[in-house]
Amino acid sequence: MDHEELIEKYFAKSLNADEKSMFDQLMQTNDAFREQVVYEKEVQKAITMNERQALKKKLQSFETKKPKRNYTVWYAAASFAVMLGIGFWIFSNDVDTNAVYEEYYQSYPNVVAPTVRGENSTDIKSEAFYSYDSGDYTKALTLFSKLYDTEKEDYSLFYKSLSLMELKRYDEALTSFEQFDLQKNNGFTPYVKWYKALTLVKLEQEEKALVLLQELANSTNPMQKMAKELVVELE
């Protein structure tokens, strides 16, 4: 195999073991070969950095271009919002709490078990998170409940409660949140308090929600700012 082909395979990441050792050998002994590889690597780096820079500029423009939308779309969005509002007003008598809930509720991401490494593993935990990620909350609920029953770990209880919220089974979500020992104060605690408070808001138990939100607002934690805003809104 000639040198050129060897270098090609190196960049296409398709060297087999023999070729690899031949490549390493040449890198150490043949100056012209090494120089060519170093040069091509430099080219690769340059192209990659150019591509990344171009995409970065585009993404940054997404941030600044946001308010400059076509007005027709805004009218459309606004009319939708108005109709939605009317819908809520007609179909429920607790406009306030519903609106607050909709405003503040956001699905919590899967931050526990990213499944890139060992992509083929099919243990319950990965499957539970996969279901959660793909929006199959019914299945996620079953699996997280099962996980919690067997290992009694906080994350499974947390995501079980979140799945219940996603399924709009708020009474059960509340029951599930109540199993947390909030004195324990680990990484989940602020988020548990936050989502529990939102569940309480949804169930029109604003006083209880306020107690939790005050705790969040008065200590340093990731949800402090949001909690402060919501406290003001509820009071």
Add this chain to the structure above:
Amino acid sequence: MVKQIVVVLALVKWKSKGKHRFEKIFLISFVYFLEIHPLMENAPKLTELLKAGNEKAIRTVYEEHRNGFLLFAKRYSLGDDEVLDIYQDVIIALCENARKGKLDDLQSSVSTYLFSIGKFMIYHRLKKLGKQVAVNDFEQVEMEYELYDEEEQNSKLTLVRNYFSQLGEQCKKVLTLFYYEEKKLDEIQELLGYTNKDVLKSQKSRCLKQLKDLINK
């Protein structure tokens, strides 16, 4: 198919008696939701669009996960601007790996993949800034992705970067497919419609030589 029919009907209606403002607005929103919404749900299609570098898809992914990511990153001692900067790097890595075909057999959802890149990026940023990192928080953090430092001031590299953009379109295409998308010559031959692999090979060597001459000028 149903979707197309509905869109056509909507357009016909628009042409015929779309004089009323509300009606127009309603139709626009209708078409908008039909067009945009399926993008969010359909994982296989999404990775394909990202692979093709579709800007609308990139924007959809960018906006869909933005707030979730910012919320997630709040637990680390990083400023808001820093976090947004990291998030953009995450999207860049996602698009890059999609173009390299690494998402073709993705077993997890795009959002899970995105967050795992996020962890990787946050970990490296914290280390770079000399901040304390709780190791057990980043157990699974590792991925095949070359991190280049944009601040690196190396005169040779700057030259290569500048002169590369001055090359002809065909050279840029060939070299980008080969070095950036890491495609094999056979694939490139097919993509760019070369009838003979040797022609492509010599084209590539010529481009490399041309670039080198520009640098050593």
